[in-house]
Amino acid sequence: MTRETQRPLRADAERNRRLIMDTANRMIARRGAVVTLNEIAHEAGVGVGTVYRRFADLQALIDALFTERFTTFLELAAAAEEHTDPGRALHQYLLETARWRAGDPALDVILAHADLDTGPLAAMRDELGGHVDGLVARAVAAGAVRADFAASDVYAYLYMVGAVVDRTHDIAPDAWRRYAEVLLIGFGLEQAPTVRTSAMTDAQIRQTWPRP
Numbered sequence: 001m002t003r004e005t006q007r008p009l010r011a012d013a014e015r016n017r018r019l020i021m022d023t024a025n026r027m028i029a030r031r032g033a034v035v036t037l038n039e040i041a042h043e044a045g046v047g048v049g050t051v052y053r054r055f056a057d058l059q060a061l062i063d064a065l066f067t068e069r070f071t072t073f074l075e076l077a078a079a080a081e082e083h084t085d086p087g088r089a090l091h092q093y094l095l096e097t098a099r100w101r102a103g104d105p106a107l108d109v110i111l112a113h114a115d116l117d118t119g120p121l122a123a124m125r126d127e128l129g130g131h132v133d134g135l136v137a138r139a140v141a142a143g144a145v146r147a148d149f150a151a152s153d154v155y156a157y158l159y160m161v162g163a164v165v166d167r168t169h170d171i172a173p174d175a176w177r178r179y180a181e182v183l184l185i186g187f188g189l190e191q192a193p194t195v196r197t198s199a200m201t202d203a204q205i206r207q208t209w210p211r212p
Contacts (some may be wrong), residue, residue, distance in 0.1 A: 029106040066114035075129035087144025167208040
């Protein structure tokens with residue numbers, strides 16, 4: 001069933017679906033993809049049958065969470081493409097996706113466990129890849145970014161920002177912006193930081209160290 005042909009749910013069913021997905025997001029962010037639908041139902045305060053009516057198994061739930069996220073990424077790409085300035089378009093996409101990643105601690109786990117190789121999810125992956133390729137190609141052609149910038153740099157940029165986010169979101173939740181801007185300057189998309197962000201303190205850095 002595609003996004004276009006999927007029938008809208010009744011209001012109460014949609015509320016339950018949203019509650020289940022929000023609960024799964026929180027649990028996956030805390031524990032990874034080792035949660036069960038029964039545990040999600042218990043935490044959400046709904047019956048197990050309610051969860052299974054919406055999602056046949058955990059994979060179906062993870063795939064739904066992936067679809068939601070990639071829909072957002074596609075919307076961010078479409079908004080960026082509205083800029084006539086190719087450099088501004090790429091800059092906006094990079095910064096907005098970093099901001100989205102900063103608020104989404106479950107993203108990496110969901111990407112790692114979604115079924116991306118077949119069906120609608122593969123089509124969404126390829127659709128987003130086409131948008132990113134276009135944003136990058138136009139920026140490079142316009143000389144708005146370093147000449148060797150590639151689409152793979154977009155994904156590496158998000159990996160790097162995500163690594164900062166995952167270590168700092170409970171300690172210095174805005175730290176990611178400082179390092180995202182360092183990368184944007186390195187890519188040639190900014191001359192200087194547009195938002196002044198402070199380095200973390202020594203105490204904050206110590207808090208981000210790995211725990212046994």
